[in-house]
Amino acid sequence: MLESVEWGEYRLGDLFEIRPTKAYKYTNRDLFSFSGDTPVVTNTSFNNGISGTVGLDPTEEGGIITYSDTTTSDAIFYQPYPFVGYSHIQGLYPKNREWSKNALLYVVVSFRKSSNGLFDYGNKFNRAIASDMSIALPTRESEIDFEFMERFIALLNAQRLALLNAYLSVTGLKDYTLTPEEEQAVKDLEEGNVEWGMYRLGDLFGEATRGKRLKSEDRISGNLPFVTAGEADMGVSAFIGNDVEVFQPNTITIDMFGSAKYRNYAYGADDHVAVVHTQNLPKHAVCFITSAIHKVANAGDFHYGRNFYAKDAAPLIVSLFECQGSPDYGRMETLISAIEKLVIKDVVLYADREIEATKQVVDKTSKNKPI
Known part of the structure; x- marks a missing residue:
């Protein structure tokens, strides 16, 4: 389909007015203290640039492209919905004609390609540079197609x-479609008709296992997910072919910060990851337990100054559904x-x-x- 396309170079400043998005004059702490559903577009390269939501009126109508003038081309996004702007977030507002969502998504890719590798924290992506930048777009009869x-x-x-x-x-x-049993389970939870019990994790699943360190330079490319500390990509930092201990699916990992995650696949893990051996339980029950662990382990007690280790898993006290004195x-x-x-x-x-x-x-x- 692309082989027969005629291409043209178009200056962004001729197509769009580039100007700062409107923002509230609050500190981050105050801004995000307003609980609500309006997205806030910030200088992040993740989640379409949205760092959270607030209970404030949108400052922008949406239907535009945004980018951060302090980061890289990874922070260029199409914003489909009304949002709250933020310091250093620039908006591309179409000139002369309406641009559809799909056309703007196409521009996002071309804009990213033209600016890739040119900007970072030390080399600001200012409006003058962006306005003078050219992007490649499909063309027919000397006009944008x-x-x-x-x-x-x-x-x-x-x-x-x-x-x-x-x-x-x-x-x-x-x-x-919920089964009658599932409908009843939701109703019981909403109405408080469930029994809870407190359980020591080690009494239920024994001692957790600690992964082993594998330096980045020693990793061999392969198919085994290798889990490290972090939230990006569920903590999977690489796929390796090294001869390491392989942990079973249907188990739980807890990283150095106390962040618990369910794993439904075989994986390896580094020494900042503890593995809780829940493989003999049904999948959905293990997902429930993962949330219970995360609630207590990720409550702020563990951080860079105090890491969570495998030995810290067994003493954790978690709250679970109970029936006749045992986990339900x-x-x-x-x-x-x-x-x-x-x-x-x-x-x-x-x-x-x-x-x-x-x-x-x-x-x-x-x-x-x-x-």
């Missing part, structure tokens, strides 16, 4: 949604299964809506135009 951009992004979206739909079908996650793993399993369905329902419905909307875009833009 908006129809092609619309169709191309729609096709990419269709491919992504097809993969999502296939995954939901294969895993059985498309079935989001069956009820835990049923509740988490219900929560999974409630969450996945929105994903399934979203996928169905997007697939239909994408089909309409592709059909409309493909008339008399072979793909």
